[in-house]
Amino acid sequence: MTTSKLSMAMLTAVLTVYPAVRGIDAQAPGGAMKPVMTAKLIDAEKKASARAATVEVTTSGVELTDPAVSNEKPVPGQGHLHYQLDKGPIIATPTAKLSFHELAPGAHTILIVLAGNDHKPLGPQQQLTVTVPPQTQKASSY
Numbered sequence: 001m002t003t004s005k006l007s008m009a010m011l012t013a014v015l016t017v018y019p020a021v022r023g024i025d026a027q028a029p030g031g032a033m034k035p036v037m038t039a040k041l042i043d044a045e046k047k048a049s050a051r052a053a054t055v056e057v058t059t060s061g062v063e064l065t066d067p068a069v070s071n072e073k074p075v076p077g078q079g080h081l082h083y084q085l086d087k088g089p090i091i092a093t094p095t096a097k098l099s100f101h102e103l104a105p106g107a108h109t110i111l112i113v114l115a116g117n118d119h120k121p122l123g124p125q126q127q128l129t130v131t132v133p134p135q136t137q138k139a140s141s142y
Contacts, residue, residue, distance in 0.1 A: 059079075
């Protein structure tokens with residue numbers, strides 16, 4: 001084999017292997033994609049001044065589905081989100097965008113957990129904080 005053919009064969013091998021090696025950290029055992037989740041507040045200050053908060057979540061490696069579809073039995077590659085405001089009740093939903101309204105003034109914590117159809121955490125979770133400013137009183141016109 002000539003040097004140029006050998007070089008081309010090595011380059012082809014590296015380009016073929018590199019993407020697979022680079023993705024190893026993003027995979028779960030058995031080659032399945034490891035679920036990834038990111039949550040953020042949308043227009044945090046504007047919503048907070050209106051006593052609200054809107055969370056938007058993006059996921060990869062998992063399809064957001066209603067757990068009732070699988071009779072709440074785990075299905076690889078499927079999950080949903082658990083939202084919890086200030087240690088209140090958990091809202092279990094496949095919805096990736098959720099708003100909370102009529103928040104009291106002060107700091108609030110929103111916990112978002114990616115869960116399987118059986119409601120067990122799949123690993124990714126994120127905690128967001130929103131601070132609702134004190135509401136100013138309008139002067140009465142007596």
